[in-house]
Amino acid sequence: MELMLAVILGFMIIAAIYAIHAKDLLSAIIAQGFVGYGLVICFLLLRAPDIALVQIVVETITLIFMVAVVLDSTRKELDVQVDRKQYRIAGLSVLFMLVLLFYFNRIIAPLDGFGEHSMRMAEAYAEGAGQTGAINLVAGVLWDFRGYDTLGEAVVLFAAAIGVVTIFRLTGKN
Amino acid sequence: MWGMSVIVKKITQLMCALIFVYGIYIITHGHLTPGGGFAGGALVAGAFILLILANGSEYVRLKKQEEGSSMMESAALIAALVLASSGLIAGSMVFFNNFLPAGIPGQLASGGVIPFFNIFIGIKVAAALLTIFLALVIYREDISK
Amino acid sequence: MTLFIMCFLLFLTGIYGVLTRRNLIKVVISLTIMEFSLFLMLAMIGYISGGEAPILAGTIIPAAPVVDPLPQAMVLTAIVIALATNAMLLTIAIRLYKKYGTFDIREINELKG
């Protein structure tokens, strides 16, 4: 289980690095899709079918948007001339990342390891099916215990839809 | 946007109906099985997006269609907000009050107000994603004129 | 712990992309990768060894221990928020492309400082 997750996660990291460095925007987007669908498999392994379903649908729609954008404009990544400065920046950022990783490793040491999680606030949610009547506990959390959050989430999508329509107006002023 | 070949068109028209029905199923069974308003709504929107992609934007005769879906979205959100604040209005002064009986867990008619929220949010998400997509398509047509 | 560190590595990859890429679409991709890593981290935190998915089989009392449903609800919310931000970013990218004819940040510099 842990090994499987680690392998998928390793592939996701490789795909992410490829997505960032690809010369062709379309292949970068496909690589990003690889990361997204890898995430779906991870969710299924982690016993989270709800978010796996949402992620697979949302990822597909995001990919459609992004491919539409790229096909409509240009596929070419800007011509990156590799010079000394680039190598220096890359080297420095790798060094910085290593330091951060080391620090992160140190501070998470006392926390619960993978699979050793215990519940505090969620205890009531996990036993709450009798009170909400929904046997899908996630639906109970979403629309009963924390319905206020979920309403906010719907409002975020509403704001984005209105914002997209706003930005696509052809002229701003009369 | 232009459509694709006849075979693709016919098959997507069939597939869209299937996806649409599956989306409805996901929405209405959100409190019993994985999924719910968000996943189902996105599926329903996906069915429409597929239809537009395969058949071209002429097929649905886009003329300020995004206004319609945007209004649909607002209406669904108003319904959800009224349902959420019905506890406030009815006098119990509780926002997000699950005032309907919980029912027998496992049956379709259970979970109090949760299925209603799922339905409203399903409509809302479908309308929102469709609005975003239609805005993109309409913008492309406007700019190419 | 290795899994969490790999997750953090994915997060750092995204940050690296945001800070170094000069292409509007690449920046969006990098932000998306950062979001993915956070979703995964949240789902991994909520996992309990031997736990079942938080969908009970027709009973109220869980037969086996279930995994934490709260992080899953949080991930769901975060996914939709990420979708919203991505849609906005892509919209701006399209508009900028139509105005300038390029995705290059360095050429989009009407504003200085």
Added chain:
Amino acid sequence: MESWLIILFVIIPLFTAFLIPLGGKLLPWFGRTAVSGIMLFLVALAVHIILRMPGTVVYMAGGWEPVEGIPVAIYLVLDGLSLFLLLIINLLGFLSAFYAISYMRRYTGEKYFYTLMCLMIAGMNGVVLAGDLFNLYVFLEISVISSYALVAFGVEKTELEASYKYQVLGGLASLLVLFGIIMIYWQTKTLNIADISMIMQGSGQDPFNIFIQLILIAGFGIKAALIPFHAWLPDAHSSAPSPISAMLSGVLIKAVGVYVIIRLLFNMFPPDNSVAVVFTTIGALSMIIGVILAIGQWDLKRLLAYHSISQMGYVVTGIGMGMILLARGGENPAAALAIGGGLFHMINHAVFKGLLFLNAGAIEYAAGTRDMTKMGGLARYMPVTLSSSFSASMAISGIPPFNGFFSKLIIIIAAVQGGFYLLAVLAVIAGIITLASFMKFQRYAFYNKPEPDSPAREVPVVMRASMISLAVLCLLLSLLVFPGIRQVLLDPAVNVLVESTEYARLVLNL
């Protein structure tokens, strides 16, 4: 007090926002009147609550009572500090919405503007009232996503570019915040701020806490545009339509930036000296570098935007000094004074910077330009704009008897009392440069040789009314230094921060 009243601050703007796309189809005037109307109602509600002096009010969404002392529901918490912020948000929101009635006539898509504005206000009210970390994140996203769209409202090149920058940095900030929240959930397994505070009090100062606090300072520091993270602010705030610039500079960077950061650092984490020093340093840097960057600006709105960075630096410096003194322990009157000065400057900045942006909008409306070299002689045509912008300029530069003088004075006195002599000197220097900068603005805009055949004339009455009300407020807020009035508004807010661990006890009702 009926605790359900506080949820109205979120529900009413949301409901209006959903109604405008429907109602705007039938009645073109629906948006503008509805928004002004509800904002007036919310201001009245905030004043009503202030006069009742409720102490700490807790509202549990969904009505879920705590199980074995562990909070289950999402808490909405109203205490002195949130009430203070609510008053600022809704007051400035009302005046901006009223001003927009005339100003936004020139733009297309008016109903989208009012929808997004309502969403932004609902989001900020939600952030200020949130007693739950994840809820805070969700409402923060509502307000910032609508502000992204509002910055790009003009859909010209500059607006789109500013919005893109803002979105990328804002998205990065949101992800850092989410990362911090995830780490906190991992450690404490709860999301309620009061509950987290109870758990963390026992934990002391481990490296984990410091790491999370630094992550959160970085995340909310980007939102608040403090100095290393300020790159987006001058572009975004100067590109938006003027009423929105007033909202962004006057309220948004406070509500989703500084407010959240001080709430979390004071009331959630145990006070820590090193974090407080970092926070104060960032504030002092913002104060001095912001004003230096502003010197060379000739675009009026960019000048004001850089001054926002500098003035927020004052706020952060004041509060940060209080935090250092609190972390060192013991009863310290200087800490309360410093925090009080910072919060006082926060409301003052909202009023005068809001007014200045509305003035800039009026000048742009009348003269058609934002470039100060192309203005001149406007004093003859625009007496109301002249007088209101004069009072705002005097307030921001700290000239008595305007409100800015008193808050800056309090911060400087507190710095001297607390032994931070360098910060006191820096605050004085920044104040002097600010004065010079605003004398430049007054001279070039109003008194220079007038442009020949300038189209300028006084702006419509609605815009004038908003500007006059804010100018009067600039004077009236000086009264906050008097004890009787201070006890109503300022002291409860200061007490929340000074008695930092009381918050958890009051919210959990132990």
